Amino acid sequence: MFNAFITEPKMLQNLNDLGYVSMTPIQKACIPLALAGRDLVAKAKTGSGKTAAFGIPLLMALHVNSMRIQSVVLCPTRELAEQVSAELRRLARFAHNIKIVTLCGGARFVPQCINLEHGAHIVVGTPGRILQHLQEKTINFEHIKTLVLDEADRMLDMGFYEDIEKIIAKMPQKRQTLLFSATFPKEIERMCHEVQNDALHVSIEEEA
Ligand code: ADP
Ligand code: MG
Numbered sequence: 001m002f003n004a005f006i007t008e009p010k011m012l013q014n015l016n017d018l019g020y021v022s023m024t025p026i027q028k029a030c031i032p033l034a035l036a037g038r039d040l041v042a043k044a045k046t047g048s049g050k051t052a053a054f055g056i057p058l059l060m061a062l063h064v065n066s067m068r069i070q071s072v073v074l075c076p077t078r079e080l081a082e083q084v085s086a087e088l089r090r091l092a093r094f095a096h097n098i099k100i101v102t103l104c105g106g107a108r109f110v111p112q113c114i115n116l117e118h119g120a121h122i123v124v125g126t127p128g129r130i131l132q133h134l135q136e137k138t139i140n141f142e143h144i145k146t147l148v149l150d151e152a153d154r155m156l157d158m159g160f161y162e163d164i165e166k167i168i169a170k171m172p173q174k175r176q177t178l179l180f181s182a183t184f185p186k187e188i189e190r191m192c193h194e195v196q197n198d199a200l201h202v203s204i205e206e207e208a
Contacts, residue, residue, distance in 0.1 A: 005032050008060065014094040015056075024049035029202045030178075031056055039199035040178045041192050048204060051087040054148045054178045058122070059092055061145060067099070067119025068143040072171075074127050074164060076154040078104035084150060085124045098122070103139075105129040113138045127155065127163035134170050144171045149195075152181040153188055161191070168195055 002015050002023055023031065026044040033040055034057035044050055058071045073088075075081040085102040092098040103112055103125035109132070116138055123130065123139065133139040147168070149155065155164065177196045181188050192199055 002031075002056075005035060006056065006060065008094070010094040011056070011060065014091070017093075018090055020052070024053075025204045026050055026202070027053045027056070029204065030054065033200055033202070034058075034176070034178060035060060037176055039176060039196040040202055041196070041199045042178070042180050042202045042204075043182065043184065044180075044202075044204040045182065050150070050180050051084055052091060054146075054150075054180070055084075055088050055091045058146050058148070059088070059094075059098065062098065062121050064095055064097055064121065066143075067121070069120055069123050069139060069141060070143060071122045071146045071148070072130070072141065072144055072167075073122070073124040073148040073150055074130065074155065074160075074167070075124065075150045076126065076158050076160070078106055078126060080151060081124050081126055088122060088124065100124060103129050103133055127160040127167060131163045131167055134167060141167070141170045142172065144175050146176040146178065147171060147195075149177070149179040149181075149191075152179050152191065153183045153185065156185075156187050156191070161187070164191075164195075 003012055026048045030042055030053040073084055081102055081104050085100055088100050099120045100122045101115055101120040105126055105128050
């Protein structure tokens with residue numbers, strides 16, 4: 001049950017409204033560790049509820065009164081970023097004022113800048129466009145508390161490693177980094193080593 005780890009009644013009520021009665025295995029494994037501030041490397045198949053596994057802890061840690069960007073979720077494609085944003089917005093319904101901005105390539109740059117003018121709590125997007133915003137100084141990541149690398153293996157396959165490194169260089173070293181990946185090639189191991197701090201590994205094998 002979610003109430004084993006989540007004490008905020010409004011969050012619990014919203015999960016209930018969404019029909020989230022029990023936690024999926026990856027949520028059971030990740031939520032308490034992520035709430036405790038640990039870095040995680042998590043492996044679980046598609047459809048296992050990974051978005052809420054990072055989304056719930058990330059939303060619980062937000063300082064809603066500050067309009068600084070506190071969390072970033074990097075995704076390999078625009079479609080996936082939009083799915084993550086939509087799920088985070090559903091999870092964020094417990095509060096009225098959580099601003100989640102999606103920044104992906106293929107969308108016009110200027111409207112994204114206008115949308116960022118009054119600040120945001122969470123940014124979700126693809127590495128290329130997020131790096132562009134950092135370089136143009138239309139966002140700053142100096143107050144990031146949590147970085148999520150979603151579908152990390154696909155991001156590496158798509159050649160985003162350098163962009164991800166440049167994005168991370170703009171963040172505080174003292175932060176939480178949560179990495180989700182379906183597979184664990186050597187490159188992922190190397191990346192974990194470089195961007196994480198004493199990460200715990202969580203793997204949910206498929207049930208028979
Ligand atoms: P993944 O990223 O692992 O592929 P998603 O986070 O996209 O999976 O979740 C898959 C679907 O499961 C979504 O439609 C989501 O709303 C739903 N879901 C996630 N967690 C729960 C839960 N605890 N109870 C019921 N449905 C859930
Ligand atoms: Mg996912």
